[in-house]
Amino acid sequence: MSLPQPSFPEFDGPPDGARGKAEFYFADLRALARRAAVEAAQQDAPAPRAISQPAIIGATLLFDLCAFVGAGVLSHMRALGGDAPEPTLLIWGVALATAVGLFTLQARWTYTIRALADFPRQAMNLALAFALAVAIWDADCVISGFERTAFLRQWSLDWFAWGVSATVASRAVLAPLLRAWTRRGALARRTVIVGGGEQALETIRRLEESGKGALEILGVFDDRNPTRLPDALGRYRLLGTFDDLESFCRNARVDLLIIAFPLTAERRILHILQKLWALPVDVRISALGSKLRLRDRAYNFIGDVPFLPAFDKPLKDWEVALKAMFDRCAALALIVALSPVLTAVALGVKLSSRGPILFVQKRYGFNNEEFGVYKFRSMYVDQCDYSAAHQVKRGDSRVTPFGGFIRRTSLDELPQLFNVLRGELSLVGPRPHALKCSAAGQAYEAVVANYFARHRVKPGITGWAQINGWRGETDTVEKIEQRVAHDLHYIEHWSVWLDLGILLKTPFVVLTGKNAF
Known part of the structure; x- marks a missing residue:
């Protein structure tokens, strides 16, 4: 994903008078310089650490x-x-x-x-x-x-x-x-600070003293004009305003976001949290200087700095590792066990219509990143829809006779086991959607306000929504709303046992042909 292009207010002409004109032009130059500095800081953000x-x-x-x-x-x-x-x-x-x-x-x-x-x-x-x-x-x-x-x-x-x-x-x-x-610092968590006041400065100072090596502070986000920020903040890069937070966190693979406002600034904190809850990052609120006194167990500590937890990544590091290890081992075992089926389907695709055996379609994955998902080709080669602008309907003329069979039995999905081996998919998770999918003629993100929250984890070959019947065509708003609701339920309640249960139920759902054509 590329960073959003800067936008500037429409030029209406300077005010009357020489002094007014000078102030106007200097203010405009300062705004342009500030925006250029912000964009340069975002483009020069350090690459993700080499050691995961x-x-x-x-x-x-x-x-x-x-x-x-x-x-x-x-x-x-x-x-x-x-x-x-x-x-x-x-x-x-x-x-x-x-x-x-x-x-x-x-x-x-x-x-x-x-x-x-x-x-x-x-x-x-x-x-x-x-x-x-x-x-x-x-x-x-x-x-x-x-x-x-x-x-x-x-x-x-x-x-x-x-x-x-x-x-x-x-x-x-x-x-x-x-x-x-x-x-x-090779294992430091990539961190940004939200807020450029004295609270932020004190939080950064204490973190550098007691949490050395634990964090890599990439910079600061603040909505105020740089002239209103403390002079001591000059050694930290101003990465942008609050409106730039989401795109930066996604592109720079931020691990931790620290909100450094006084706890009395409830409106500002809530405004920030509303922007961030759909991101796969940990969000903490600095409790330095707070008059609220809770037990130590209520805080998260980095060094000796207390933080109130706001949001956590859906899966912790050990859970990510456990899920990835299970996915790859199970995918490899399934590829070996199903190799005769894979061979037979590949041969059927090749003999039933001209064109390649595999169909690669761009889809949204973890953190809204695009990747190519593998499927056995089920459409005539000259009618393949690589962007899914027009979803397949019952009796669709674009689908070959053999393609209709492998779609009804979900055999066309089997090559996605190789996506799992590549680390792009999980066996279980929210299904990855194509780039131009729509519900009742509207883009998914326009229909469901919290749509992108489903991308906080890796997508999967099967999922909670699929075994509950919410798969196939999304020709109504309700279908995508229910699919997203089930995906979010899965993310919030993830466990190894839930994954195993979904995997065991998937073959029975496939055999019924529910919502698949």
Whole structure:
């Protein structure tokens, strides 16, 4: 997305009188200079950091998963002493212990950058997680009447020792790396400050003193004329006015937005929050100087600076990592399992009409970014609608006979598994819409005021709206309103279990052909 082009008030001519003319022209020059400075600051915004926090957390989570599974399998084989493995016992034991161990680690807030940099705490949490996981597995075996106690003892002791050794060794390498990256600012959260008064200056000063390395302050947004801003603000870039906030946050991949107004400025704070709630950013209100005294647990602290939480990203870093890991593993497994189906459909498309097998259509994804979604081509090649300006209707003449079949059965959507592998889609999420989709002749964003809030997470191949019947043509306003309402419900109530439930229900919805043609 490109930044919005500047607009200037219409020129009506200078006022009468030499002094009036001079003041008019100087004011106009100052306005032009201010706008040019703002645009230059936005264009020169630092690129997103090279080291991704979710990527680090995801790699750590994947390593722990492999450690639980690998140590369990190897210790099982050693305890057997050369005898044939027992698949049922092994699979059930590894699955139960791994689930208990990872749940314990997450419950103790192990998967955050700050926690991962604390090696003693990590070592303690890992030992506790493996001990609890193995103990619950042993208790399950004893309760079920498992009699081979010597085998179980050997398996459990080796599992604990090997698993803890591997994961603690990985943390011994990771923790100092994270501390070094934090000192260099490589893991800093990209931050903007809203407000250019004394409250903002004090907030920035305290953050630089006590939160060093945690934040990368990109600049400040304020609606006032630069001549009314404090002189000390000159060392921070003025990025624009409040109207520029949304586009800048989307383009510059901002992680955190800090509102630094006195809490008494309720109207200004509410005005800002209304602009920001649809963005995938954390929004915090500086509580410095506030006479309101709450318990520490009511605040979020960065360094020693207290903030009141306003909005959070729908998914935290560990949730983003967990979802991404699940998506890619499941997508790869599905591609392998469905490879005969993929081959058969590709052959059917090729033989049924001339043209390419795949159809690539631009759609809106996470953070309103455009990407190309893959589908098996279901229309005649000379009638493909790449922008979805005219949605497919029942009995549409543009659709080939074979295309109609794969659309009704949703087989045309299968190539999107490759979008999941590329990280552009999730298996479950709000469905990505084409660029020119409309409801009753109106653009979606014109019909539903909070439409773009559905782009706070990655779109998905299937979703909550789809399994509840809100898929297919949007020829009425109600259909897009209901789809967006279901998408927002999914975002606000996301969990791994919700994703699994949607995935399990999707085949049944597809088989009924509900709303699909």
